[in-house]
Amino acid sequence: KAGVTQTPRYLIKTRGQQVTLSCSPISGHRSVSWYQQTPGQGLQFLFEYFSETQRNKGNFPGRFSGRQFSNSRSEMNVSTLELGDSALYLCASSPSPPPGTLYEQYFGPGTRLTVT
Amino acid sequence: AQKITQTQPGMFVQEKEAVTLDCTYDTSDQSYGLFWYKQPSSGEMIFLIYQGSYDEQNATEGRYSLNFQKARKSANLVISASQLGDSAMYFCAMREASTGNQFYFGTGTSLTVIP
Numbered sequence: 001k002a003g004v005t006q007t008p009r010y011l012i013k014t015r016g017q018q019v020t021l022s023c024s025p026i027s028g029h030r031s032v033s034w035y036q037q038t039p040g041q042g043l044q045f046l047f048e049y050f051s052e053t054q055r056n057k058g059n060f061p062g063r064f065s066g067r068q069f070s071n072s073r074s075e076m077n078v079s080t081l082e083l084g085d086s087a088l089y090l091c092a093s094s095p096s097p098p099p100g101t102l103y104e105q106y107f108g109p110g111t112r113l114t115v116t
Numbered sequence: 117a118q119k120i121t122q123t124q125p126g127m128f129v130q131e132k133e134a135v136t137l138d139c140t141y142d143t144s145d146q147s148y149g150l151f152w153y154k155q156p157s158s159g160e161m162i163f164l165i166y167q168g169s170y171d172e173q174n175a176t177e178g179r180y181s182l183n184f185q186k187a188r189k190s191a192n193l194v195i196s197a198s199q200l201g202d203s204a205m206y207f208c209a210m211r212e213a214s215t216g217n218q219f220y221f222g223t224g225t226s227l228t229v230i231p
Contacts, residue, residue: 033219043207043221056218088159092219104151105219107161 002027004093004108012114018079021111025072025093031055032074033105034066037088046089049074078113086115117142120208122222129198130230136183137193137225139208145169147213150191152182155205155224164206167191198229 005024013019025032033056034046045058049068066076072093078085089112092105121140129135141150152164167175167182175182183192195202208222 035221042223045218045220048218056215058218090159090161092161104149104163104166106163107153109158109160112159 004091004106006089006091006108006111008111009109010112010114012116013081014116015081015083017081018077019081019113020075020077021089021091021113023074023076023091023093023108025074025091026106029093029095029106030072031094032068032072033092033094034074034076035090035092036060037090037110038086043090046076081115083115086113088112118222119143119220120210120222122208122225124225125223126226126228128228128230129195129202131200132197134194134196135198135227137195137206137208137227139191139193139222141189141191141208141210143189143210143212145212145214149211150182150184151209151211151219152180152191152193153207153209153221154202155207157204161207165193195227200229200231203227203229 007022031050033048036044047054047066048056052068063079068074088110090107090110092107094105095103119142148169150167154162154164165175165177165180165182167184174184179196181194205224205226207224210220
């Protein structure tokens with residue numbers, strides 16, 4: 001089975017621009033989560049999508065948004081980029097168990113975003 | 117309060133020796149899962165091992181074992197016979213049944229294996 005894929009792997013943007021990152025989960029996985037990782041803040045949860053619906057959301061400003069398509073692929077968008085948005089953005093997918101079960105997540109290689 | 121605490125920012129271990137990475141957690145749920153992930157310098161997070169709160173035996177996966185002490189709320193990762201390729205960041209994480217699918221991660225431990 002192919003793993004989680006993320007595109008692009010590296011991205012350089014300028015302050016004020018917007019960016020869209022893409023994530024394709026493992027085949028059959030319907031849950032996709034996004035994380036931001038920085039040296040200062042560590043791994044922070046952005047949001048989780050399941051069956052095209054946002055199911056959980058972390059504590060990030062509205063500039064960070066996402067969506068999920070019917071094939072479970074997900075995109076996240078960051079508008080009006082700030083220098084502090086420079087980070088590794090990780091996507092993770094999970095099987096689609098009933099609520100209350102606790103499967104592991106499988107991560108993609110990440111997109112490294114640099115904002116200048 | 118932090119859900120996951122990893123108190124060792126950095127650890128060193130001699131090749132072929134065993135090493136224990138500490139993790140304590142905080143939850144009032146009865147049903148939860150504990151996970152360990154490895155993150156090499158390439159950035160990808162690699163799933164290592166899982167322990168469910170109702171599992172009576174400690175989880176093992178090859179050279180990885182999880183020392184689960186429920187009363188102490190600790191879930192330490194033990195790596196036996198360390199290899200140079202084990203040098204990486206290691207993250208402990210938890211998932212609670214009551215909070216859906218959100219993972220809570222610790223701040224990580226940087227492990228360096230010395231030849």
